Amino acid sequence: MSADAPGSGVTGLRRFVKRPAGAQGAPAPRIPLPGPQNTSAQASQARADQDAERCELCSEVLDGRHGHLVDTDKRSIACACRACYLLFTHGGAAGGKYRAIPERICHDPERPLDGTDWNELQIPVTMAFFFRNSALDRVVAGYPSPGGVTECELDLEAWDRLAVAYPLLAELAPDTEAIFVNKEEVFLIPIDMCYSLVGELRLYWQGFDGGAEVRAALEAFLTGLRRRAVVLAREGER
Numbered sequence: 001m002s003a004d005a006p007g008s009g010v011t012g013l014r015r016f017v018k019r020p021a022g023a024q025g026a027p028a029p030r031i032p033l034p035g036p037q038n039t040s041a042q043a044s045q046a047r048a049d050q051d052a053e054r055c056e057l058c059s060e061v062l063d064g065r066h067g068h069l070v071d072t073d074k075r076s077i078a079c080a081c082r083a084c085y086l087l088f089t090h091g092g093a094a095g096g097k098y099r100a101i102p103e104r105i106c107h108d109p110e111r112p113l114d115g116t117d118w119n120e121l122q123i124p125v126t127m128a129f130f131f132r133n134s135a136l137d138r139v140v141a142g143y144p145s146p147g148g149v150t151e152c153e154l155d156l157e158a159w160d161r162l163a164v165a166y167p168l169l170a171e172l173a174p175d176t177e178a179i180f181v182n183k184e185e186v187f188l189i190p191i192d193m194c195y196s197l198v199g200e201l202r203l204y205w206q207g208f209d210g211g212a213e214v215r216a217a218l219e220a221f222l223t224g225l226r227r228r229a230v231v232l233a234r235e236g237e238r
């Protein structure tokens with residue numbers, strides 16, 4: 001493990017905290033990939049083949065909608081075709097090295113986050129995400145900042161206390177899902193969405209608080225979450 005992005009610790013997932021290739025102000029790709037290195041005049045077909053997104057396990061060419069796996073050794077995210085994705089939806093395969101990132105987005109409108117509980121976590125901003133790093137057995141908080149993403153480890157007891165009050169937090173799958181908090185709104189989301197958001201915000205970041213473009217990108221992200229989120233099923237309703 002190495003921390004190769006400024007401001008990012010070893011606990012996060014490296015791939016999505018890198019600055020995406022592309023012009024300033026251009027729409028960020030959903031998943032920032034390294035830009036093509038090839039500047040020579042090779043056939044454009046070769047380039048198109050090279051640029052095609054491929055399954056990182058079997059090299060099958062991927063279409064736009066495909067699944068993602070967390071590589072728990074490298075702490076990075078891999079693109080996967082449907083067949084490879086499904087192999088890893090039930091843990092166990094490949095010794096647990098890869099875990100499929102679930103696609104669900106949930107919220108619990110009955111339990112908005114209370115300001116006092118938020119203060120207990122001592123996060124100095126109003127938006128942050130949390131995920132469980134199974135290798136460290138820690139909950140890690142991440143939030144965007146001028147230098148990229150800032151991460152800090154939380155003590156599990158504080159998290160477990162909150163999870164009693166907020167059942168959505170107890171739903172969090174290790175390594176593959178995140179709890180996304182913006183003021184009193186709380187969502188359970190796929191972890192790759194967090195990192196693509198962070199990559200996008202970083203692209204637009206200006207000044208100390210991010211500026212208008214960051215606020216607009218965050219608002220668009222929240223609108224998408226509100227539209228897609230399903231209400232968490234209570235015990236006994238499942």
Ligand SMILES: [Zn+2]
Nearest residue numbers: 055058081084
């Ligand atoms: Zn595959």
Ligand SMILES: [Zn+2]
Nearest residue numbers: 031078079080
């Ligand atoms: Zn992908």
